[in-house]
Amino acid sequence: MKNVLETLGASLPIAAGDRSARLIGLLSSAIALGLLQTGDKLPPENQLADMLDVSIPTLREALAELRADGVIETRRGRGGGSFLVDSPENWQQRGARLLERYSVADLRDLGDEASAVLGRAAGLAAERANAADIRRLRDMLRTSSEATSEDQAAISNSRFHIELAVISQSMYLTQATVQMQSRLAPLLRASPRSSARMDSTHRAHEEIVDAIEMRRTQRAAALAGGHLDAAIRKIITDKLATMPQLPERGIEQVAASLEEFFTDLSTFLEAEAAQLAGLLGAGSESERILTSIHALATATLDRFESAAGAGPIFDASPEGQDGDCLYWWIRSVPGLYERRLMDTVAGTEKFYDFRANPWFQQAQERRVPVLQGPYIDYLGYDAYLVTVSAPMLGEDGDFYGVFGADLELESLEQAFLPLLGSVPGSELVLADASARVILASSSRWSSGQRIDQSVPGWSVVPLASESLGLQLFYREAQA
Numbered sequence: 385m386k387n388v389l390e391t392l393g394a395s396l397p398i399a400a401g402d403r404s405a406r407l408i409g410l411l412s413s414a415i416a417l418g419l420l421q422t423g424d425k426l427p428p429e430n431q432l433a434d435m436l437d438v439s440i441p442t443l444r445e446a447l448a449e450l451r452a453d454g455v456i457e458t459r460r461g462r463g464g465g466s467f468l469v470d471s472p473e474n475w476q477q478r479g480a481r482l483l484e485r486y487s488v489a490d491l492r493d494l495g496d497e498a499s500a501v502l503g504r505a506a507g508l509a510a511e512r513a514n515a516a517d518i519r520r521l522r523d524m525l526r527t528s529s530e531a532t533s534e535d536q537a538a539i540s541n542s543r544f545h546i547e548l549a550v551i552s553q554s555m556y557l558t559q560a561t562v563q564m565q566s567r568l569a570p571l572l573r574a575s576p577r578s579s580a581r582m583d584s585t586h587r588a589h590e591e592i593v594d595a596i597e598m599r600r601t602q603r604a605a606a607l608a609g610g611h612l613d614a615a616i617r618k619i620i621t622d623k624l625a626t627m628p629q630l631p632e633r634g635i636e637q638v639a640a641s642l643e644e645f646f647t648d649l650s651t652f653l654e655a656e657a658a659q660l661a662g663l664l665g666a667g668s669e670s671e672r673i674l675t676s677i678h679a680l681a682t683a684t685l686d687r688f689e690s691a692a693g694a695g696p697i698f699d700a701s702p703e704g705q706d707g708d709c710l711y712w713w714i715r716s717v718p719g720l721y722e723r724r725l726m727d728t729v730a731g732t733e734k735f736y737d738f739r740a741n742p743w744f745q746q747a748q749e750r751r752v753p754v755l756q757g758p759y760i761d762y763l764g765y766d767a768y769l770v771t772v773s774a775p776m777l778g779e780d781g782d783f784y785g786v787f788g789a790d791l792e793l794e795s796l797e798q799a800f801l802p803l804l805g806s807v808p809g810s811e812l813v814l815a816d817a818s819a820r821v822i823l824a825s826s827s828r829w830s831s832g833q834r835i836d837q838s839v840p841g842w843s844v845v846p847l848a849s850e851s852l853g854l855q856l857f858y859r860e861a862q863a
Contacts, residue, residue, distance in 0.1 A: 414566075426456065426466040453477065482570055483623050487794035488801070488823075489758070489768050491623060492830035495616030498564045499609040502545055505561060507605035508552035510596045517551045521593045529586055537582045538573040544589055548608065551596075571619050588614075620827035630806040638803055638812060639845045639856050645799075646772070646848035649688060649789065650753040653774040656680045657787035660696055661776040664784050673702055674711075680787070681713035682721050690795035693724060693765055696776065697738055698785035699748070709785070710738065714765070726764060736763045747775040747786045752851035758793055758822055758831045768793045768831070770822060772852065793831055796823060811861050817853025828862065 426432055433443045447466060450456045454477075456466045486494070509517070524547060528540035542565045549561035588611045595604035660680060663673055677696055684694035693714040701709050709728055716722040727734040738744055743756040757770030773788030804812040804825035811826040819835040829835070835842065835857055847854040 422468055424468045426468070428465070479571055479573065479622075480626070483619075483626055486623065487797050488620055488623055489793040489797070489831045491616060491620050492832065493768075494564075494567055495613060495619075498568060498616070499612040501557065501560045501564050502548065502612050503605040503609035505549040505552040505554070505557045506592055506596065506608035507601045508554060508557070509548050510599055510601040510604040512553050513551050513596050518593070518597050521547065521551070521596070525586070525589055525593060528589065531582065537585070538569065541572070541585055541589075542569045548592070548596075568615065568619075571622075572615060585611075617827040620830065624801065624805065624825070624827060627805060628802045630802045632808055633803070633806040635807060635810070635812075635845065635856070635858055638807060639847060641803055642800065642814065642854070642856060643847045646755075646852060646854055649691075649772055650755075650774065650849055650852060652684065652687060653772060653787050653789060654753055656684060657696075657774040657776040660787060661778055661784050664702065664776070665778040665780075665782070670702060677711045678713070681711065684789055685713065685715060685721055688789060688791075690791050690799050691789040692767065692769070692792045692795065693790040694788065696785055696787045697744065698776075699739075699783055700785075710736075712765075724765070734763055738764070741771075743771040743773040743788060744786055747773050748783050750851065751775050751777060751783075753849060755816060755852040755854065757791075757816065758820070761790070765790055770796065793822075801825065807858070809861050810858050813857040814847075815855050815857055817855070819855065819857075822854075826861070 427435065429440060429443055429447075433440050438446075447456065447458075451458060451466075454469060457469050458464070458466050513521075521544075524540065524544050528537065528544065531537040531540055545565055546558070546561050549558040552558070588607065592604055592607045592611065595607055660673075660676060663676055681695035685691050688694075693712050695710075695712040697712070698709045710724075710726050712724045712726070713721045714724045726736040726738075728736055728738065730737070741756065743754055746754040746756075753772060753774040755770065755772050758768055759771075761767055761769045761771070767790075770791045770793070771788055772791070773786040775786055776784040778784060800814065800823055804814065804823060807825075811824070811828065813824040813826075813829050813835060814822045815835060816822060819837055821829050821831050821833045821835065824830060837844075841859040842857050843859065845856040845858075847856055
């Protein structure tokens with residue numbers, strides 16, 4: 385039991401300080417992987433608390449929630465204790481709650497990692513497997529084909545993936561696969577499996593084993609990666625189905641709503657940039673400038689709930705500020721904001737080179753509001769973002785920097801995915817000027833992908849001001 389929980393310990397998307405939630409996640413993942421079985425008895429409370437390094441009250445809180453969820457039951461008397469129980473209904477309820485913790489962008493990211501890990505493991509297995517390894521994989525295929533329940537099929541699926549990593553002869557890949565499966569398995573088990581879906585999974589596994597046996601390294605890797613991609617698309621489809629349903633709309637109405645938001649944002653940022661540039665151009669005192677920065681940044685966050693951060697970033701530090709160029713304010717707790725400090729000293733390990741970002745470069749070069757994203761703001765906000773920025777320009781054309789706002793993908797999803805999904809029979813994709821996907825109404829498309837505009841069937845509507853470059857792609861929904 386201890387080894388099982390330690391193996392999964394580093395893999396869960398739960399805050400480290402929430403020990404009750406962590407224990408719940410550990411046990412749920414272990415069950416989903418088949419590492420713990422229905423009917424297994426948990427150790428006594430004092431042993432389990434010591435094993436997991438939690439207090440007895442914290443442990444009891446977690447066990448009470450697991451009991452309420454139907455994951456465990458407590459039996460009194462001789463031979464009593466806490467035992468694991470299970471049912472498809474329990475998994476669907478837990479899966480629905482787990483899906484709430486993930487954005488669509490998170491799920492796509494999880495799929496990218498899973499596909500890379502399993503694809504590499506399958507490729508190495510094709511190079512390194514011996515006859516005994518192939519026999520073991522064939523035995524697993526026979527066992528999975530005889531599965532008589534969704535749960536058995538799901539556990540067989542997870543164990544097959546882990547076995548590929550074991551056969552790759554890589555300890556690191558095996559650990560990564562276990563951790564990856566601990567995230568995926570509860571989500572996959574929560575989705576009902578039809579006989580057709582189980583047959584499809586079995587055929588995919590057979591093709592992977594055939595490729596491994598024939599030493600076809602690239603094919604084995606491609607098949608394994610594609611198999612995971614299909615699983616993630618199913619999970620994203622489940623996630624999209626949880627979004628609020630809006631009344632049916634037409635393409636023009638959706639485009640108008642998106643245009644209204646982004647035009648409002650860019651116009652607001654332009655006004656903030658102009659106000660601050662006016663203070664700088666007039667040589668205002670440092671204290672007045674700092675007070676205005678705080679007021680303007682927090683006003684932006686108050687106005688736009690989907691903004692995660694806002695403020696000015698200067699090309700050169702305002703007078704008297706000792707080289708400080710970044711005045712970025714973020715949400716800390718509801719209704720309160722704090723300044724985010726970043727390292728702008730060149731050559732240091734955490735150096736944030738803001739001048740290299742398109743939201744700064746293009747605003748400086750083009751002298752108009754610009755949009756960048758989605759992108760990973762590494763060493764800055766350290767999140768997956770869309771950034772809109774407006775240049776701060778003096779009366780004589782001097783460039784002081786930019787005033788911008790960060791929009792997290794998760795917030796944009798909550799605000800606009802229901803809107804994109806309100807057009808019946810159509811796939812809608814919000815993309816940037818390079819046709820990189822920001823949001824999409826279909827699991828076929830996820831943030832970061834690029835649309836091939838040469839493929840027939842797409843129509844496009846330009847959105848908002850031309851300088852932002854936003855586009856709404858749409859076509860008839862694909863089967």
